[in-house]
Amino acid sequence: MRRPxxxxxxxxxxxxxSFVLAMVAGWLGAPIDNHAYDWMFRSHQTSxxxxxxxxxxxxxxxxxxxxxxxxxxxxxxxxxxxxxxPKVVAVDLILADAGDPAEDAALEAAFRRTPNLxxxxxxxxxxxxxxxxxxFARSAAAIGHVHADLAFDGVSRQVPxxxxxxxxxxxxxxxxxxxxSRGAAQITESPDDLExxxxxxxxxxxxSRLLRIRFLPPGPDGRSAIPSISIAELRRNPRLAxxxxxxxxxxxxxxxxxxxxxxxxxxxxxxxxxxGVEIHAHIFETLAHGRFLTGASNLSVAAxxxxxxLAAVAAFAFRGGWxxxxxxxxxxxxxxxxxxELFARNVVFPYVAPLSAAWLAAVGSGTFQFFIxxxxxxxxxxxxxxxxxxxxxxxHEMKTPLTAIQGSSELISRYxxxxxxxxxxxxxxxxxxxxxxxxxxxFLNVERLTAGQIELKREGFPVSxxxxxxxxxxxxLADRKQIRIEAxxxxxADLTGDRELMEYALYNLLNNAVKYSxxxxxxxxxxxxxxxxxxxxxxxxxxxxxxxxxxxxxxxxYRTSRAVASGEKGTGIxxxxxxxxxxxxxxxxxxxxxxxxxxxxxxxxxxxxxxxxAGPQNA
Numbered sequence: 001m002r003r004p005x006x007x008x009x010x011x012x013x014x015x016x017x018s019f020v021l022a023m024v025a026g027w028l029g030a031p032i033d034n035h036a037y038d039w040m041f042r043s044h045q046t047s048x049x050x051x052x053x054x055x056x057x058x059x060x061x062x063x064x065x066x067x068x069x070x071x072x073x074x075x076x077x078x079x080x081x082x083x084x085x086p087k088v089v090a091v092d093l094i095l096a097d098a099g100d101p102a103e104d105a106a107l108e109a110a111f112r113r114t115p116n117l118x119x120x121x122x123x124x125x126x127x128x129x130x131x132x133x134x135x136f137a138r139s140a141a142a143i144g145h146v147h148a149d150l151a152f153d154g155v156s157r158q159v160p161x162x163x164x165x166x167x168x169x170x171x172x173x174x175x176x177x178x179x180x181s182r183g184a185a186q187i188t189e190s191p192d193d194l195e196x197x198x199x200x201x202x203x204x205x206x207x208s209r210l211l212r213i214r215f216l217p218p219g220p221d222g223r224s225a226i227p228s229i230s231i232a233e234l235r236r237n238p239r240l241a242x243x244x245x246x247x248x249x250x251x252x253x254x255x256x257x258x259x260x261x262x263x264x265x266x267x268x269x270x271x272x273x274x275x276g277v278e279i280h281a282h283i284f285e286t287l288a289h290g291r292f293l294t295g296a297s298n299l300s301v302a303a304x305x306x307x308x309x310l311a312a313v314a315a316f317a318f319r320g321g322w323x324x325x326x327x328x329x330x331x332x333x334x335x336x337x338x339x340x341e342l343f344a345r346n347v348v349f350p351y352v353a354p355l356s357a358a359w360l361a362a363v364g365s366g367t368f369q370f371f372i373x374x375x376x377x378x379x380x381x382x383x384x385x386x387x388x389x390x391x392x393x394x395x396h397e398m399k400t401p402l403t404a405i406q407g408s409s410e411l412i413s414r415y416x417x418x419x420x421x422x423x424x425x426x427x428x429x430x431x432x433x434x435x436x437x438x439x440x441x442x443f444l445n446v447e448r449l450t451a452g453q454i455e456l457k458r459e460g461f462p463v464s465x466x467x468x469x470x471x472x473x474x475x476x477l478a479d480r481k482q483i484r485i486e487a488x489x490x491x492x493a494d495l496t497g498d499r500e501l502m503e504y505a506l507y508n509l510l511n512n513a514v515k516y517s518x519x520x521x522x523x524x525x526x527x528x529x530x531x532x533x534x535x536x537x538x539x540x541x542x543x544x545x546x547x548x549x550x551x552x553x554x555x556x557x558y559r560t561s562r563a564v565a566s567g568e569k570g571t572g573i574x575x576x577x578x579x580x581x582x583x584x585x586x587x588x589x590x591x592x593x594x595x596x597x598x599x600x601x602x603x604x605x606x607x608x609x610x611x612x613x614a615g616p617q618n619a
Contacts, residue, residue, distance in 0.1 A: 010368050011317045018309045018360035023302065025360075026353025034153055036351035038267040040343040045217040045268075047225060051181070051288050052281040053247045054228040055081060056254040061232040070253075071095070071103040075110040077231035077251065082113055084244040090118040090177040092146060092252030092262075092277040095132040104135060111139035116180045120146045120173055127165045141180055144173030146276065148264065149210060156264040156274075159283055161194065161201070161209040172211075174250075174283035181248050181288070201287065202294045212293035212348065213279070214286040215268045224274075226281045228254070248284055252277025296342070296349045304349075305357035308335050312361035316369045324369065328362040335359075401432040408432075456584050457498040463527055463534060463607070464490035466502050471525070474510040481519040485510075491536075493529035493607040497585045505578045509538040509601050512575070517542035517598070534607035539600040545593040553591065554579040 026033075055077055057070070064073070074093065081089070098104065111117055119132045119140040137143060145163045150156055161172045171179075171187060175196070179187060182197035194201040194209065203209040216225035227243065234240050253262065254275040263273035266282075286292070296304075308331060315327035335358035342349045408425045411417065417425070467490050478485050495502060513523045521541040528535050545553065554575050582589055587605035 007317075007372060010372070011313050011365060014361060014364040014368055015309055015313045018313075018357060018364050019306050021360050022305050022309065022353050022357035025356035026301070026305070026350055029350075029352030029356070031153065032352050033350045034155065034157070036339065037157065037348065038155070040340055041215075041267040042217075043340075044344055045215075046291075047217055048285075048289055050216065050226055050281070050285055051248055052226060052284050053244055053249055054226055054254070054278055054281055055234070055244070055249050055251040056228050056230040056275075056277070057252065058230040058232065059255040059257065061230050062255050062257070064232075069103070071099050071107045073231060074251065075103070075107040077234060078110040078114050080231070080234045080238060081241055081244055081249065084241040085115075086244045086247050086249045088116040088118065088177045088180045088248040089114050090120075090144070090173050090248070090250050090280065092120050092173065092250060092280055094120055094122050094130055094146075095136050096130045098133060104133070108135050108139065111136055114139070116141050118142045118144055118173060118176045118180065120144065121170055123147050123163050123165055123170075129165055129168055129170070142176035143170060144176035145170040146173050146280070148276070148279075149208075150264065154265055156213070156266050156279055158210045158212045159279075161203050161211050163208075172283065174280045175287065177248050177250070177280075177284055178287040181284075196287075199287070199290060202292050207295070210295075211283070211286065212295070213266075213282050214289075214291040214293065215266050215282045216285060218268060224278060226278055226285070228278070230254075248281075248288075250277050250281045250284070252280070254278070291346075293343075293346050293348050296347055301350060301353055304338070305353050308354050309357040309361035312358050313365045315362070316365035320369070325366070328366065332358050332362060401436040404432045405429050405436075458496055459499065460494045460496050460608070461499045461502075462490075463493050463495060463529075463536070466495070466499065466506060467525065467527065467536075469503055470507045470510055473507055474514060477511065477514045478523065481514065481517070483514055483517055483519065484522040485514075486522055486524045488524075488526040491527040491529040491534055491607070493527075493534050493609050495534065495585070495605060495607055498581075501581045502585070505581045505603065506536065506538070508575070508578050509603075513538050513540035513542065513599075513601075516540070529607050529609055532606060532608070534605045535602055536605070537600055537602040539598065541598040544595040544597050544599055546595060550591055550593060554589070 057073060057077075061073060061077075062070075070093070074091070078089070095107075111119075117140045119136060119142075121132065121143050122130045123145060124130055131137065131143065132140070147160060147163050148156060149158055149160050159172055159174070161175050163170050163172075175187070175194075179196050182199070184197035188195040189205075191205045192202070194203050201211065203211050218224055229240050229243060252275065254277065256263070262276035264276065264279060265272070266274050266279070311334075312328055312331045315331060316324045319327060335354045338354055339349045339351045408429045412422060412425055467487065471485060471487060474485060510523065510525070517523065517540045523541075524537075524539040526537050526539075579589055582603055582605060585605050587603060590602040590604060591599065593599035
């Protein structure tokens with residue numbers, strides 16, 4: 001019978017298993033999380049007037065001198081820009097190597113005339129900073145790193161605001177530009193955020209101060225939302241410099257031929273690459289307008305996944321039928337919508353982990369409930385079968401005492417009997433009714449013991465007493481067929497268990513031996529005890545059994561072909577009960593048989609040796 005705790009333990013196993021697998025799936029499902037992030041990013045975009053502008057070195061600009069004349073082109077562009085007095089100028093060019101002295105001097109002079117200048121530095125693979133030449137660095141108000149943080153799919157979604165190598169630490173180029181634009185002297189840092197001029201930027205130190213970039217959506221014509229004017233355009237039309245007035249200017253190369261490695265895919269680019277200088281402008285806009293996306297902590301992700309799994313399991317554990325599936329569907333809907341709703345509130349939550357937790361828990365719980373229901377159905381069918389078997393047992397085993405009671409009662413009612421004869425018949429009715437009651441109690445006890453509803457009695461009793469009682473009951477049956485019952489010396493041993501059940505088991509074997517043996521034969525009963533085991537055998541000279549039938553004789557209602565042919569009545573349930581009784585006492589039954597030469601049933605049961613004398617018995 002199923003214990004009540006098994007169901008609870010099963011649902012707990014589903015809960016813990018789905019939670020652990022969801023955490024693993026979340027770790028492996030990073031590519032799906034990134035795709036979901038990009039889709040949600042595009043779905044929640046808003047636009048605002050940008051504070052930044054790009055001074056681009058495009059293909060047209062490079063036509064006059066090319067890359068070797070880059071520093072002279074940059075100096076020219078800064079001079080053209082100077083009348084507009086931009087708020088900050090951030091140069092996204094690495095100026096670590098010495099060039100033509102005349103060009104370096106011209107660029108150094110342009111730098112000196114540019115207020116709030118931010119120059120770029122890059123962290124090399126050998127953990128070494130590639131800083132601008134001292135000639136240029138002394139004119140800079142700040143030096144910021146231009147290190148990108150790309151996902152494994154090559155998409156730029158976030159940027160580390162801080163990078164360190166050795167004892168040198170650099171803030172991001174856009175962050176330094178933002179600090180200067182707000183007139184802040186320094187950046188105040190804590191483990192969880194940065195504070196610049198009254199603006200708190202959520203950037204945890206444990207996550208390398210990563211900031212998710214809020215890329216502005218492209219315009220209706222597909223062009224970038226960040227304004228961009230090339231140096232070539234500014235050279236042709238100096239009045240365009242007014243567009244830079246009061247702006248934060250990012251200067252960099254946008255020409256594909258000169259910046260092939262400084263172009264990246266973004267969530268908005270739809271496969272097209274964006275120049276690095278424009279990405280710096282988007283980082284600045286994210287800081288300037290405080291449109292920060294905060295990543296959910298690992299603890300909150302684990303907690304929410306656990307709650308989703310718990311809700312899915314609870315739907316099946318505490319509800320059944322359509323209600324459980326409806327509640328599970330609601331949990332799944334919440335798991336699908338949750339990352340989207342949190343993103344709308346500027347919280348980035350992974351997509352795979354909560355979905356995995358909800359789906360695994362729902363499918364696992366639904367499957368477990370299905371098997372639980374099937375097991376309960378099977379248990380109910382077993383109960384119904386057991387009830388039917390009980391009825392067969394009542395029909396078969398109780399026929400003899402009921403016949404005796406019925407016949408005796410008819411004798412009393414039809415004939416005038418002497419007082420002595422009436423007393424004999426009344427005693428017979430009394431004894432047969434008691435036998436009937438014991439028979440019912442024995443069968444019910446076996447059924448209850450098998451179902452685990454009651455515990456087996458644990459009392460000690462001698463083997464000899466069981467033998468004597470069974471032989472006494474079997475003698476009248478044997479005498480009618482002139483069958484001799486021979487009993488060897490009773491083993492000097494005690495059994496522990498239910499005496500009435502053991503008497504039933506042994507008597508059933510004796511009854512079958514007499515029933516299926518021809519007249520004027522013998523039945524031999526022997527017992528022996530050694531090494532803590534009692535071997536109690538009943539051998540007859542009856543019809544015997546085929547070898548293939550020996551494996552099925554303990555099945556309920558199975559009767560051998562010879563038993564059916566003999567004409568003896570029976571249901572085939574007795575041996576199955578005997579087997580149950582012996583098994584409940586920790587023993588087994590061994591059977592040997594040969595057609596036409598009889599059978600031998602041996603009960604092998606744990607026993608305790610005793611010191612008593614026992615002589616041979618014959619009946």
